[in-house]
Amino acid sequence: MAHSHIKPEEAREMIRSNRWNKPTSGVANGYTQANLVILPKELAFEFLLFCQRNPKPCPVLDVTEPGSPIPELAAPSADLRTDLPGYRIYREGKLAEEVREITSYWKNDMVAFLLGCSFSFEKALLQNNITVRHIEEKCNVPMYKTNIDCVKAGRFEGPMVVSMRPIPEKDVVRAVQVTSRFPSVHGAPVHIGHPEAIGIGNLDSPDFGDRVTIKEGEVPVFWACGVTPQAVAMNVKPELVITHSPGHMFITDWTDEKFGIL
Amino acid sequence: MAHSHIKPEEAREMIRSNRWNKPTSGVANGYTQANLVILPKELAFEFLLFCQRNPKPCPVLDVTEPGSPIPELAAPSADLRTDLPGYRIYREGKLAEEVREITSYWKNDMVAFLLGCSFSFEKALLQNNITVRHIEEKCNVPMYKTNIDCVKAGRFEGPMVVSMRPIPEKDVVRAVQVTSRFPSVHGAPVHIGHPEAIGIGNLDSPDFGDRVTIKEGEVPVFWACGVTPQAVAMNVKPELVITHSPGHMFITDWTDEKFGIL
Incomplete structure (x- = not known):
């Protein structure tokens, strides 16, 4: 597909001009996509500290200067108010609207956090x-x-949310090795095997997302999930929080391989 | 030596009660030692962001809650006002005093940063x-x-400061591998070889620390240095900044191996 081979700047232009309003999976392949959380400056230090203390669920890729919608490091030509294909507006911790761009919502005291994503x-x-x-x-x-x-x-606290992928027994060790290379995008698993050991009752009833098939000889492997910081931010019930819509990520200028630590 | 085999808590007690006022190299061997930077809360978000953007020179290990001298994660039984063997008080970016403890200097708006160290x-x-x-x-x-x-x-900006270790040619690759395992304590080198390439004129005239011998067949290898965040903080000339005295580090409850990422 053509959209898989375009450059990040073209992808963002396509999104900004409303020629792409679907999830970003597979767009500009090889370039790192990121979760977005926008908070008032008053909460920014605590939230950054929360991320620093919980790097597996909250791997910080870039943080904007207060009031600036430009991610100077991840994509200096981008505008975080228009360059994602979908946004969610939360008021007092509750989903209020889902919108295509957030120019009219942007305020001078806002700080945008880009967090690593499992893609x-x-x-x-x-x-x-x-x-x-x-x-x-x-x-x-x-x-x-x-x-x-x-x-x-x-003020930020709460349980870790994990994502689960069933991995064939023979591949579990390699899955740990491969994902350990990428600590900035959730990194190594947090748990292998028994779901009960980390408080999960029934794998067939996920709290978010969809149920998947676990085949004979496969082990459930759990990774820290980027939904964690969003869930934790909502607990604080800030007047206004803006995030990406699920799957509608921000496409950075960085390649995934940049985050390989070895 | 006895002090090399004691536990971190004993080492801190020995320091707090003034029975140890020398550099901490070799004390409580195997436990992670940290650089200390104390700033007013008003600068804390920008400084944490600076560290997040420059993880090689500024690897954050722990940050206290504003006003609290207790590093809840690195050593919950410790007090950062008394548990280092030496402190430096900087006023408007200039060294004003060197003291044994900082209880009388501590203010309710202070935030303490513990940063990884090359030990x-x-x-x-x-x-x-x-x-x-x-x-x-x-x-x-x-x-x-x-x-x-x-x-x-x-407000935080400035050049990176690096430390240099001469490494025998045959060991250079291994030195990269070994230190890559520890991104939280400066990690892999930033440069191997020609000092001019990174703006260093004469290896025999270091800007800080002492000149060392470089033998035939050895290559200068450069690592990002924890002096960087201190130098950068001083540029901002805050009314009051407190750091550890060089070599007089904070001893955490964590073992170095905790920071090995593979």
Whole structure:
């Protein structure tokens, strides 16, 4: 598909001009996509500290200067108010609207956080011939609340949310190795095997996303999930929080391989 | 030596009660030591952002809640006002005093940052039988200002400071591998070889620390240095900044191996 081979700048231009309003999976292949969380400056230090203390669920890729919608490091030619194909507006912790762009919502005290996303390590798994079931089954990854508490920072606290991928037993060690290379995009799994051990009752009833098939001889492997910081931010019930719509990510100028630490 | 085998809590008690007021190198061996930077809350977000954008020179290990001198994660039983053997008080960016404890200087709006220190990766080098010249020569590591600009964050900006260790040619690859495992304590080198390429004129005249011997067949290898964030903080000339005295580090409850990413 043509959109898989375009450059990030073209992809963002396509999105900005409303020629692409679907999920970004597969767009500008090889370039790192990111979760977006926009908060008032008053909460920014505590939130950045929360991310620093919980790097597996909250891997920070870039943070804008207060009031600026430009991610100077991740994509200096981009505008975070228009360059994602979908946004969610939360008021007092509740979803209020889903919109195509947020120019009219932007305020001078806002700080935007770009956080690593699992698309990057999933590609590394696929390149190692390790199956990614929800991609095979063309659905969303299953996500679960756990009994693992994040490390608190100021007003931000709550349980870690994980995503689950069933991995054939023979590939589990390699899956750990491959994803360990990418700590900036969730990194190594947080748990392998028994879901009960981390407070998950029934794999067939995810808290977010879709159920996937677990085949004979496969082990459920759990990675820290970028839904965690959003869930934690909502608990604080800020007057206004803006995030990307699920799957409608920000496409950076960086390639995934930049985040490989070895 | 007895002090090398004690636990972190005992070491801090020994320091707090003034029974140890020397550099901490070799104390409570195996436990991670950290650089200290204390700033007013008003600067904390920008400084944390600076560290996030420059993780090699500024690897954040722990940040206290504003007003609290307790590093809840790194050592919950510690008090950062008394548990280091030496502190430096900077006013408007200039060294004003060197003191044994800072209880009377502490204010309710202060935030303490603990940053990774090169002691941790030097031990990893030694365990791989890679020489560390300044330890052999019983002096301070040579440090140099470079022409590599740190990524700016708010008011914080400036050049990266690096430390240099001469490494035998046959060990250079291994030195990269060994230190890459520890991104939270400066990680992989930033440069190998020609000092001019990063703006260093004369290896025999370091900007900080001491000159060391470079033997035939050795290559100068440069790592990002924890002096960078201190130098950058001083540029901002805050009314009051407190740091550890050089070599007089904070001893955490964590072991170095905790920071090995693979």
